[in-house]
Amino acid sequence: MSNPGQIQLEKIDDYRWRIPKSEKPGMRVPGLVYADEKLLKDIFHDKALEQVANVAFLPGIVNNSLAMPDIHWGYGFPIGGVAATDIEEGGVVSPGGVGFDINCGVRLVKTDLFHDDIKDKIQDLVYALFNIVPAGVGSKGDIRVSAKEEKEILVKGAQWAVSKGYGTQDDLDCTEENGAIAGADPDAVSERAYERGKAQAGTLGSGNHFLEVQVIDQLYDAELCDTFGLNLGQVMVMIHSGSRGFGYQVCDDHVRGMVHCLQKYNINVPDRQLACAPVKSREAQQYLAAMRCAANYAWANRQCLMHLARLAFEKVFSKSWQKMGMGLIYDVAHNIAKIEKYVVDGKEKSLCVHRKGATRAFPPGHPELPDRFKKTGQPVIIPGDMGRNSYLLVGTEKAVETFYSTCHGSGRVKSRTAATKSVNLNVLLKDLESKGIIVKASGRGTIVEEAPEAYKNVNDVVNVVHNAGISKRVCRMRPVGVIKG
Amino acid sequence: MPDRGQLQLKPYEVLEHTADIGIRVKAPDLAGLFKNAGLAIFQISCEKKETTDKKVHKIAVAQKADNLEELFINWLNELLSLSAVEALIFEEIQITKVSESLIEAVAIGSSAKNYKMNTEIKAATYHQLKVEKGPSGWVAEVIFDV
Numbered sequence: 001m002s003n004p005g006q007i008q009l010e011k012i013d014d015y016r017w018r019i020p021k022s023e024k025p026g027m028r029v030p031g032l033v034y035a036d037e038k039l040l041k042d043i044f045h046d047k048a049l050e051q052v053a054n055v056a057f058l059p060g061i062v063n064n065s066l067a068m069p070d071i072h073w074g075y076g077f078p079i080g081g082v083a084a085t086d087i088e089e090g091g092v093v094s095p096g097g098v099g100f101d102i103n104c105g106v107r108l109v110k111t112d113l114f115h116d117d118i119k120d121k122i123q124d125l126v127y128a129l130f131n132i133v134p135a136g137v138g139s140k141g142d143i144r145v146s147a148k149e150e151k152e153i154l155v156k157g158a159q160w161a162v163s164k165g166y167g168t169q170d171d172l173d174c175t176e177e178n179g180a181i182a183g184a185d186p187d188a189v190s191e192r193a194y195e196r197g198k199a200q201a202g203t204l205g206s207g208n209h210f211l212e213v214q215v216i217d218q219l220y221d222a223e224l225c226d227t228f229g230l231n232l233g234q235v236m237v238m239i240h241s242g243s244r245g246f247g248y249q250v251c252d253d254h255v256r257g258m259v260h261c262l263q264k265y266n267i268n269v270p271d272r273q274l275a276c277a278p279v280k281s282r283e284a285q286q287y288l289a290a291m292r293c294a295a296n297y298a299w300a301n302r303q304c305l306m307h308l309a310r311l312a313f314e315k316v317f318s319k320s321w322q323k324m325g326m327g328l329i330y331d332v333a334h335n336i337a338k339i340e341k342y343v344v345d346g347k348e349k350s351l352c353v354h355r356k357g358a359t360r361a362f363p364p365g366h367p368e369l370p371d372r373f374k375k376t377g378q379p380v381i382i383p384g385d386m387g388r389n390s391y392l393l394v395g396t397e398k399a400v401e402t403f404y405s406t407c408h409g410s411g412r413v414k415s416r417t418a419a420t421k422s423v424n425l426n427v428l429l430k431d432l433e434s435k436g437i438i439v440k441a442s443g444r445g446t447i448v449e450e451a452p453e454a455y456k457n458v459n460d461v462v463n464v465v466h467n468a469g470i471s472k473r474v475c476r477m478r479p480v481g482v483i484k485g
Numbered sequence: 486m487p488d489r490g491q492l493q494l495k496p497y498e499v500l501e502h503t504a505d506i507g508i509r510v511k512a513p514d515l516a517g518l519f520k521n522a523g524l525a526i527f528q529i530s531c532e533k534k535e536t537t538d539k540k541v542h543k544i545a546v547a548q549k550a551d552n553l554e555e556l557f558i559n560w561l562n563e564l565l566s567l568s569a570v571e572a573l574i575f576e577e578i579q580i581t582k583v584s585e586s587l588i589e590a591v592a593i594g595s596s597a598k599n600y601k602m603n604t605e606i607k608a609a610t611y612h613q614l615k616v617e618k619g620p621s622g623w624v625a626e627v628i629f630d631v
Contacts, residue, residue: 045503046502046503048503072503072504073502073503073504073505074504074505074612075505075610075611075612075628075630076610076611076612079504096610099630100607100608100630101607101630192566192570195570196566196569196570205605207604207605207631245569248565248566248607248608249566251608252562252566252608255611256555256559259555259611260551271611271612271613272554272611272612272614273610273611273612275611412503412504413503414503415501415502415503415504415506416506416604416631417499417501417506418501442602443601443602443603445603445604446603446604449604485605
């Protein structure tokens with residue numbers, strides 16, 4: 001497809017586009033972009049496709065440098081980028097393929113409440129949630145941890161939170177990696193990261209992070225909805241947050257070292273934010289050990305946030321969260337690098353799969369899924385903007401072509417400065433209120449920067465991953481209460 | 486210490502980026518460039534509230550690197566990191582020594598409690614980074630992850 005002066009795309013089918021290796025000398029594999037013509041118009045606006053081509057330079061990259069339909073311009077990797085490298089063939093890990101907010105992710109909680117049960121109390125609920133969930137830049141929580149406990153969080157992740165009474169074993173069963181990825185080594189983490197992470201457990205953060213009360217407004221697969229216990233009008237809670245300052249510091253610490261690895265290991269990449277090292281090298285092993293600590297910190301954080309949300313519901317509805325059926329549907333990471341096994345050219349290989357703004361989506365029967373998801377496939381949670389929809393999907397076998405990965409959200413289309421210039425806060429709040437959406441944020445600027453018009457329509461994004469077959473729609477939600485940082 | 490509200494000119498201009506924030510800073514010398522870029526972080530991320538807390542906090546900042554671009558990124562990320570750890574917003578920066586591989590400075594700030602936070606800057610990145618000396622002084626362009 002014509003994209004004057006930039007990367008050219010070859011159409012494979014209505015939802016898949018190839019960037020040939022010839023587009024940029026040095027690409028080791030082609031690029032493969034999941035999008036339809038409508039979304040491509042937005043994708044052409046910035047430098048995301050060039051970043052897809054740049055990722056194809058990574059040593060050991062296998063098959064394709066992949067881009068999901070919510071792709072947009074990032075730093076190093078595009079947001080919405082997926083790359084897998086072959087560890088035995090000198091494959092690298094790049095902290096830029098994970099990002100500063102390590103294990104930024106989403107969790108979806110169901111309730112047995114219906115919209116009619118809460119519609120007169122939404123304002124109270126939003127205020128209760130806002131008061132109990134620490135939000136905003138550098139926010140500190142009431143969940144205070146000692147230095148010794150912080151180390152425990154880094155190894156045990158959400159399991160630490162559950163051991164403190166902030167949840168149940170059932171929550172862990174419904175969390176990617178059971179809320180604690182193996183191989184986390186607290187000794188690989190700097191003192192500064194410890195200091196920066198202190199007092200931020202159980203905090204939401206700012207920017208695009210949020211806690212939303214949502215209502216299911218469309219069912220796509222009756223059987224799967226039955227299995228997950230989901231119906232039209234049912235109230236859900238979605239939490240989007242990450243590893244906060246702890247993760248930023250881990251990434252910064254390791255990018256500092258990795259920029260020197262480019263020369264040391266004779267690696268040629270067109271952007272230093274793609275700094276990387278062979279997975280087997282000491283530098284990469286140190287990074288992965290620290291990254292896993294940050295990933296576990298993030299799972300503990302989202303577990304604590306869910307605990308706080310349950311407390312807010314208990315306060316407003318004067319019932320225990322168990323009686324309101326507030327069970328976790330699932331928790332997914334969408335900024336992470338993981339070692340996973342795939343068959344490549346007929347041989348099983350261990351690959352380092354980077355998902356930078358992309359979600360793991362294991363199919364039914366995948367050996368790493370717990371029994372409860374063996375028939376359904378792994379739940380995938382796709383948040384949209386604060387004015388439109390969010391989705392629950394499941395993984396499919398066809399997604400083996402994306403190393404079982406799918407999109408992670410709607411993807412920005414307008415810069416924060418452009419949104420700030422074009423969006424009037426009062427008009428926006430009124431418009432959202434007319435749609436039955438109550439918003440409460442710690443900073444007024446955040447609401448404007450995160451206005452729906454700054455994002456692609458999540459319905460278009462999910463349409464592509466569903467029709468391309470790399471995940472399957474289960475149900476759709478619309479927001480009724482939004483807490484922003 | 487100068488009141489930030491009285492600053493006549495921003496020490497930076499914003500560059501368009503879809504998801505993050507890019508800035509361009511200019512200065513006649515390297516010390517000015519590092520200072521302006523450092524102050525830009527805090528001017529983008531927060532606004533001072535009315536406060537009676539006039540307490541001034543001073544922190545020594547020192548960074549070394551193999552080259553100027555690495556030094557620039559390390560410096561900005563060190564300021565972000567110190568600001569988070571010390572819960573301070575830096576309002577003034579005094580550069581005591583700077584070369585292409587070393588910087589020593591004093592960052593002067595006020596408690597973060599005296600500020601209304603807007604945009605969280607997570608880190609400075611190498612993506613499309615420029616630190617150059619031109620005919621009319623130094624220019625740097627940097628994209629922050631927000």
